[in-house]
Amino acid sequence: MDLASPSSAMNVAPRDLVRRLAAQDQSALAEFYDRFAPLVNALALRILRDSSDAEDVVQEVFLQAWRQADRFDPSRGSPEAWLCTIARTRAIDRLRRRSARREQPEESAPPPTGSPRNEEALAVRTAIAGLSEDQRRALELAYYEGLTQTEIAAHLGEPLGTIKTRIRTAMIRLREALGPLPS
Amino acid sequence: MTEDRWLELAPLHALGALDGEDRVGFEAHLSGCLACAAELRAHEAVVALVPLGLQPVRPTLTLRQRVLERQDSKSAVAVAPVAPRRPWATYLAAAAALVLGLGLLVVRWQRDRARVAAAEASAEARRLEAELSVTQRDLAEAAAFRALVQRPGSLVTTLAGLAAAPKARARVVFDPVTREAILVASGLDPAPEGKAYEAWVIAGGAPVPVGMFRPDAQGGAVVRLPRVEATGSARTFAVTLEPEAGTPAPTGPMVLAGAVS
Numbered sequence: 134m135d136l137a138s139p140s141s142a143m144n145v146a147p148r149d150l151v152r153r154l155a156a157q158d159q160s161a162l163a164e165f166y167d168r169f170a171p172l173v174n175a176l177a178l179r180i181l182r183d184s185s186d187a188e189d190v191v192q193e194v195f196l197q198a199w200r201q202a203d204r205f206d207p208s209r210g211s212p213e214a215w216l217c218t219i220a221r222t223r224a225i226d227r228l229r230r231r232s233a234r235r236e237q238p239e240e241s242a243p244p245p246t247g248s249p250r251n252e253e254a255l256a257v258r259t260a261i262a263g264l265s266e267d268q269r270r271a272l273e274l275a276y277y278e279g280l281t282q283t284e285i286a287a288h289l290g291e292p293l294g295t296i297k298t299r300i301r302t303a304m305i306r307l308r309e310a311l312g313p314l315p316s
Numbered sequence: 317m318t319e320d321r322w323l324e325l326a327p328l329h330a331l332g333a334l335d336g337e338d339r340v341g342f343e344a345h346l347s348g349c350l351a352c353a354a355e356l357r358a359h360e361a362v363v364a365l366v367p368l369g370l371q372p373v374r375p376t377l378t379l380r381q382r383v384l385e386r387q388d389s390k391s392a393v394a395v396a397p398v399a400p401r402r403p404w405a406t407y408l409a410a411a412a413a414l415v416l417g418l419g420l421l422v423v424r425w426q427r428d429r430a431r432v433a434a435a436e437a438s439a440e441a442r443r444l445e446a447e448l449s450v451t452q453r454d455l456a457e458a459a460a461f462r463a464l465v466q467r468p469g470s471l472v473t474t475l476a477g478l479a480a481a482p483k484a485r486a487r488v489v490f491d492p493v494t495r496e497a498i499l500v501a502s503g504l505d506p507a508p509e510g511k512a513y514e515a516w517v518i519a520g521g522a523p524v525p526v527g528m529f530r531p532d533a534q535g536g537a538v539v540r541l542p543r544v545e546a547t548g549s550a551r552t553f554a555v556t557l558e559p560e561a562g563t564p565a566p567t568g569p570m571v572l573a574g575a576v577s
Contacts, residue, residue, distance in 0.1 A: 146534075159384075166383055171372030178373055188379045195383045209357075214364035221367065225332075245371040248461050251536045252485055252502040257369035259465065259472060259487075272331070276366050281335035282328060297328060304327035308362045 147212040154202035166195055169213055172250070173220045180224035180277050190227060194220045211253075225279035260310035268303035271296055322352050330359035377440060461540075464496050465489055473553055475574035480557070481505060486572050488541075488553045495543040497526070501555065501572065504531040512560040513571065515539065517553060519546035528562050550576050 147168070153161030173194050177187035197219055205215055249255040261269060274280045274288065286296040325342045328334045334342055346352050464470055470491045477484035483503040490497035499515055507513060507530050516523040526541040541547070555572040 163384055166380060170380070170383075171374045172368070172370065174375040175370040175373040176367040179367070179370060188375050191375055191379060192383050210361050210364050213368060214361075217367045218364050245369060247371045248498075248538050249369065249500065250372060251534070251538075252487060252500045253365075254369050255465075255487055255489075255500045257365050259489075261366070261369060262466065272366070275328075275331040275333040276363070279332065282333045282338070283335050285333070297324075300331065300333060301324055301327045304331070304359055304362060307366075308327075308358065311362060311365055 148207055151202050151205045151207075151212050151215075154199060155205070157199075162195070162199055165198070165212075169216050170195070172213060173216050176217055176220050177224045180221065180228055180279075186227060186231075187224070190220060190224045193223050197223075221276070228279060256311060260307050263310060264303050264306060268299055268306070271299045272303045272307075275300060322349065323355050326352055326355040327359045327362075330356055330363045461498060464491060464498060467491055469493055471576065473550075473574045473576050475501075475553055475555065475572040477503060477572055478570050480569040481571035484535075484555075484572050486555065486574070488574070490541075490547055490550065492548050492550070495545070495547040497541040497543075497547050499529075499537070499539045499541055499553070499555075501531065501539075502534075502536045504535045504537065504571070506531065506533075506535075507557065507560070510560055511557055511568070512562075513537070513555050514558040514562060514566070514568075515541060515553070515555050516566060517541070517544060517546040517550050519549045519551055521546075523554065523566055525562060525564060528558070528560065552576065 147165075150161050150165045150168075154165060170191055174187055174191050177190040177194075178184060181187050181190065194216060198216060205212065209215070245258065249258055261272075264272065271285055271289070274285045275282075280288065282297055282300065283293060285300075286293040289296065322342060322345050325334060325338055329339070329342055342352075346356065470489055473488045473490070475484075475486040475488065481504060484501065484505075485503050486499060486501035488497055488499050497517075501513075504513065512528045512530050514528050515526045517526050518524070524544050524546040526544055526547075527539055529537050529539045531537045552573060552575050554566075554570055554574075556566045556570050557568040558566070559568075
């Protein structure tokens with residue numbers, strides 16, 4: 134029988150990496166970058182749809198992580214979730230700054246293809262795939278386009294109350310599907 | 317407004333989607349309401365998970381250099397000692413020494429930089445080559461995987477880590493009709509020398525072995541299981557630790573198990 138080969142040579146738990154970052158250990162930054170830059174880049178690209186803008190955001194995110202690693206609170210989630218939260222904030226700020234030449238919000242993107250990175254990625258994909266099309270669309274307009282409830286209602290041509298209920302329902306379903314969060 | 321009304325706004329605020337009076341009202345209410353603060357925090361944690369399912373996209377190599385070099389220069393500035401004040405008489409000598417020293421430093425720096433760049437380039441080439449084969453394998457499996465996850469008849473079973481591996485978790489996605497199945501595990505310890513993990517399908521009779529694997533360095537594994545008869549009526553999926561040659565029946569400790577609901 135053949136053995137599934139390890140796909141990576143990195144061998145440190147992400148939380149230990151963050152502790153080393155907080156101690157300003159340069160080699161930890163390289164490992165941290167190698168492990169998470171592709172995910173952060175994917176998120177920035179999904180929001181900005183421009184690879185040069187996305188890479189600027191990736192750079193900002195890792196510099197911020199380097200400077201603020203001591204503020205990382207493991208009780209609030211994993212290091213990758215922390216990086217993604219920083220990345221989303223920065224990418225949406227940038228999206229809004231260039232809003233003068235902003236195109237229409239993207240139509241719903243196809244679900245990601247390719248094997249998921251890990252079990253958590255699979256769980257998230259499965260949870261999002263379990264939402265109705267309308268719920269997923271509203272959630273994505275809020276998450277990836279940074280639109281508010283009123284903007285989403287206007288964009289979709291639906292009543293504000295409907296949109297609020299839809300987003301709330303989507304969030305509750307995700308919360309149930311993804312179960313108790315790491316603490 | 318009732319408490320419930322405020323609680324209902326927490327998921328919207330967590331997404332950053334509140335605006336207008338809802339936002340002003342919620343933020344004012346939040347400071348005095350522990351229930352809403354807890355609800356908001358729980359939803360913020362869910363929001364943070366949303367992008368984790370994205371398919372990673374490797375940034376360019378120049379970006380890696382930009383990030384790491386910028387960091388180098390920044391900390392070099394931060395740790396540079398402050399020059400002590402010197403009487404003017406020693407200043408010229410110090411300046412001359414400084415010029416000479418700087419010249420030597422520049423030469424050395426250029427030499428080191430070239431050496432480091434060459435070493436990095438060849439390491440990078442080796443790494444890319446290794447990744448290429450992984451990527452090709454991933455691509456080949458991608459279509460099958462996507463089809464499996466999205467197929468309406470597919471089932472997902474969660475496997476819990478047992479006493480031998482309390483931190484391990486896994487899911488099996490499988491189609492009882494076509495008998496395709498994929499195991500995605502995380503939190504596994506490295507297999508000891510000479511051992512590997514073995515997956516099993518149990519469908520009423522004896523456990524059927526469906527493949528050996530070793531987790532990657534992060535303790536994760538994505539394993540496409542061979543199509544076996546038992547998957548069609550699977551009741552349980554399990555993983556045990558076995559001699560790496562594999563065994564026809566489980567002998568080692570069970571690390572993961574989950575019943576099909």
